[in-house]
Amino acid sequence: MIDLDNIEEIITQEKNYLKNKSKNYVKNFLEIEKFISDEIINIEELNKQNENIIPEVKFNDLKLNLKDLTSEVKKRGCIVIRDVFDDDLITQMNKDLEQYIEENNYYEDQKKKADIDKYFSDLKSGKPQIFGLYWSKPQVNIRQSIELDAVKKWLNQLWTYKQNNELIFDPNHELVYADRVRRREPGDSTLGLSPHCDAGSVERWIDKGYQAVYEKIFADNFNEYDPFDAANRNKTKEIESPAVSHVFRTFQGWVALTEQGPGDGTLQLIPIAKSMAYILTRALLDDVDEKDLCSSMPARALSVNSKYHSLLLRGLVSIPKMNPGDTVWWHPDVVHAVEDHHKGKGYSNVVYVGSTPYCEKNLAYVKKQSQKFLEGKSPPDFAAEDYEVTYKNRATITDLTSLGKKQLAL
């Protein structure tokens, strides 16, 4: 357990420990910076030529096992998978979700509980248009769909999930991670999210599990570091805090409920799978205070900011235009943001889904999550707003398919 009362001493101590892993931590950083710089230049050039940067595939083509595609996803750390769901089905689900929000007076409730969710308070754009709803029927049906199950199995297979012949996770047995809904009004100009990573901020330097994940980066062996090696990813311990993810996600992702493109207040990514190496080693340089990790705060999202990470931020690109039923997925170390301004004409809505395959860490979480599901409460990782306890038309156990039950360990 990380002792928050002594966090500054711990950071100082662990930074020294990490610096000593390298023969020369400045030189190590400069080598990583060179790699990142080349990637950034490549992204900028492709951007100028209006070329695709984020790999894309149609759902029906996943079964073709395209080699070029997998190597591209491993390089970029993200992928758009299109036409996972039928447009009409998703459009109906979007309407159902809207009805769920309205018939249960979510907006009134939300005003009363606005202070509970503090996770995003440090991301300068302020509170986003993200709804603390987890158990509407559309969300539950998307999660337990066979389509999403197939997508997640494919994504999980991109990882090395065996170590010394032991399974780190089971790529073919997906648990589910209940997450929220984003519904962004056209014209909204205040509610974006600045660039960040989830699943721990300072933990990435000070937790023993994360230190093992990133060992090669700190120990002058960046070339051998594989972001898709799952070893030790299931052993990280995150700070106890509302709204910090405590599961191992092979990918974060969402399903588009509405059409949305660049400029419509949508997702932005820095499509470099190994970019965490830059963030980690940057914090060891001598211009960063010994008690500081480039402004990352415990129990908040990992900050990626212009003071320390301006090179990396040049690589931030908006995802391509998405249609209802398309999905986007990004590695848990990939920096992401939500555009500040929604300049489009329609709502830009998504249901967050993540891929959380079966492993002890995820099973322990999912068991706690199931209790919350049965009571209609917010899942353990999220602020205990518990909006849905009394909501009409909330999904209950009778709405679960056999796959749905298995995914929730029920």
Ligand SMILES: [Fe+2]
């Ligand atoms: Fe995030």
